[in-house]
Every structure is written in C-alpha cells, then in structure tokens.
Amino acid sequence: MSSHLYDHPMVTQEKWENFTETDHETWNFLFKRQEFVLKSRAVDEILRGMKTLSICNTHIPKFSELNKILQKETGFSLVAVKGFIPEELFFRFLSERKFPATCFIRNPDQLDYLEEPDIFHDVFGHVPLLVNPIFADFMEAFGKKGLEAIDHGFLKFAAALYWYTVEFGLMSTQEGLRIYGAGITSSKGESIYSLESDIPVRIKFDIRRIMKTQYHIDSFQRSYFVIDTYEQLFKAIDTLDWEEIKDTCLFFPDIEQGIIINSQEKI
C-alpha cells in the first residue's frame, strides 16, 4: 500500500460523530424512498449486499464498520474523500481495492438532485456491490486499466466506460431488466425512467460502442448499456488492451446518445 496516496488534500477522515440529527433524517428519508423503488428494480446482488453490510435506514453507516465487513468479504475498503478527486488518484485507489467515498450528506433541499456525489450516492449506491467478489475484481481491474488509459491519453474513453457501467449500467436477468449502476440506484427518478421510459435506448454491452458514446452529466441518460453477468463485465475489462483498440479510440466518430446504430445492438 502506498501511503502517499493518503497525503492528497482531498483525502480525509470520516468524522461520523459530526453528523447531525438532520443528516441522519435525510439518510433515513432517502434510504426508505429508494428501498421501496429498488425492491423490484435493482439486481439481487445490491439488495443482498445491503443486508451483508447491515446498511439500514436508521442512521448513516460508519466507514469503520463497513470496512470490517468489506475487508472480510472481498478485501475492499472505503477511503474518505471530500469530493471529486483527480482521476489518477481515483484509479490508483481502485487498483488497490480501495473505494474513495464522500463523507458528507446533501442538505434537505437537495433530496432529488445533487451535482456532486455525497455519502448517499457513494455508500447506498456503490458500496453494496463491493461485497460481490466478481464485481470487486472488476473494480480493481478497472483501476488498473484506468491508469493505463491515462498513460495512453485515453482517459475520455475510460471515463465513458465507467459512466455506462459502474454509474449507469443495467443488467438483463431472468426477472427482466434490472439496475446495477450507482448513478441510477441513488436516484428515484432515474431508477424508474431507466427501466420504464420509452425515451432512452437500451443497448447490448459492447466495450467499443460504449467508449464512443457521448454522455451528459446533468440529465437522465438517453442510452443505457445492458450486461448479462458480472463475469462478462470483468472479462471485458480484464482483457482490455488499449493498444488493440487504439484505432477505435482515435478514428471512429463519437456516437450521440439516444440512437441505435444497427438493429442487432438493441435489447
């Protein structure tokens, strides 16, 4: 473990005792609302992960307690950060099985939308899947490939890949389409929209297609990419060779959101 990673000014310590009654009430409101929305919409692994981690509505979870369980299950742990951190640092943490998570919660007047991630997005949204061994392997592999992408000047493409999987991914299951992306699971509106609206297109997972697809950070997505299994996701990232797909990155034009380019890619 490289200790200098922790010297960055955005890395901090969770001061759980500083959360106020209002903060815990905000967590309680958001948790209960999403628990109801996700019951028939999220992948089973998320609901199971919450149980394993004892994440519940009554209080904001403590990183130290989550870390004990995460360590035991997959060797992951949370690193408290103040907000967005540089991409290189972010990928470096992932490559060491550490997940940077914010340790503040939104104000009561920001229940439906917040520009930057808070603890509800990071812990409710991202952490439950970190107890899944294959997803944990995928996140570590992503960290390594993300660092390679920076070396190649391909950060933009790694970011699109992260966006359309970790943040906004859908999975095809026997029960139908389900959500696993944290950007969706931490948003009531997008949880319903991503599965039920006729506006967005839902496209089979394809790493090159994803990397060329534009995305917007300030509105619901108009394209979603659908995986079949976490094994598929892990394998695609683990075997990703930036040299091999250099031509796709450099010469293929970007694809707008919300369009299907051939009928076979459609779900």
Ligand SMILES: [Fe+2]
């Ligand atoms: Fe996120």
